[in-house]
Amino acid sequence: MNSKITNQLKEKYEAIDQDVEVHLEGLLHSKPINYWDYIQTDVLLNLQKPRTDFPDEMVFIMYHQISELLFKMILTELEQVAENDFIVAEFTEKVMRVSRYFDVLTSSFSIMKDGMNIDQYNQFRTTLTPASGFQSAQYRMVEFASTDLINLIDKRFRDKADKNICCNSAFEQLYWQAAGKDYKTGKKTYTLSAFEERYKEEFIKFSKAYEGRNLWSKYKALPKKDRENKALIKAMRHYDYTVNVKWVMAHYNTANHYLNIGGETAEATGGSEWVKYMHPKYQKRIFFPDLWTKKEIETWGTGI
Numbered sequence: 001m002n003s004k005i006t007n008q009l010k011e012k013y014e015a016i017d018q019d020v021e022v023h024l025e026g027l028l029h030s031k032p033i034n035y036w037d038y039i040q041t042d043v044l045l046n047l048q049k050p051r052t053d054f055p056d057e058m059v060f061i062m063y064h065q066i067s068e069l070l071f072k073m074i075l076t077e078l079e080q081v082a083e084n085d086f087i088v089a090e091f092t093e094k095v096m097r098v099s100r101y102f103d104v105l106t107s108s109f110s111i112m113k114d115g116m117n118i119d120q121y122n123q124f125r126t127t128l129t130p131a132s133g134f135q136s137a138q139y140r141m142v143e144f145a146s147t148d149l150i151n152l153i154d155k156r157f158r159d160k161a162d163k164n165i166c167c168n169s170a171f172e173q174l175y176w177q178a179a180g181k182d183y184k185t186g187k188k189t190y191t192l193s194a195f196e197e198r199y200k201e202e203f204i205k206f207s208k209a210y211e212g213r214n215l216w217s218k219y220k221a222l223p224k225k226d227r228e229n230k231a232l233i234k235a236m237r238h239y240d241y242t243v244n245v246k247w248v249m250a251h252y253n254t255a256n257h258y259l260n261i262g263g264e265t266a267e268a269t270g271g272s273e274w275v276k277y278m279h280p281k282y283q284k285r286i287f288f289p290d291l292w293t294k295k296e297i298e299t300w301g302t303g304i
């Protein structure tokens, strides 16, 4: 055996007070790895548990699972941006990676829009109430990891809110509260309160951890020359537009396709006033507001 490797192995195990001979013997007995062990295909392919016998429910479940996996890939990249001080080329490359994941999410949304029978969907979805994609925690984490909390505050309160708003007061004014809260009475839907009970603490911790380290903050901390780098600006704008206009519109068009039947809009499983809530032109969610012109912000979500 190559003595360099033998020595490195010895050093590695000695450093943790382990006998390298025992580990080498273990290697002798251990089974070689297979694709199915490594990718965990048996586990993965057993994670689909439909609640009805409608075959298209499988499309619905699996596409949501694919989306969640891509959200995880995005979060993995955003975490690396938060933890490192990348030079501009590396920073751009990371933004391009998250952009590409969201490009996939956007272009593949037709699997949802055109890939399920409308009648089947409208029957199996009754068994899903009050669950909703609204309760996707990773989607919210992608937002927290992408921008400052002020940019996620409901448009109606954003201009008056403290730019450094955080924690509980920020939480109650996040744009998505509008999907589950009666602002006059303060009463929350079950969909929202169950979501908060499960994740609120985690969200506050997560958003605090990304304060000053989210993608937008990291960009703002770059030297002026880098902030003006054309490729980086292009990548940042591409990501912002893909998440907050293209994906949102693909999602909105899907909801219209399945829930607007003969001009009548059906109530969604999460119970929001979705026709207004979901359109980007009302919410004007923008991760990187300084990278857009006044006109682009005014017309956000209208040209698609």
Ligand code: HEM
Pocket: 063, 064, 067, 068, 112, 121, 131, 132, 133, 134, 135, 136, 139, 176, 179, 251, 254, 255, 258, 259, 268, 269, 270, 271, 272, 273, 274, 278
């Ligand atoms: C037939 C397919 C779909 C329909 C009809 C649909 C419909 C809706 C509606 C109406 C809402 C608003 C909340 C509510 O009242 O329930 C919503 C929220 C949401 N859905 Fe979907 N959805 C679909 C597929 C998906 C997929 C594949 C994902 C991927 C994870 C997803 C993720 C989300 C997210 C993240 C929200 C919250 C968005 C926000 O707060 O702006 N949805 N969906």
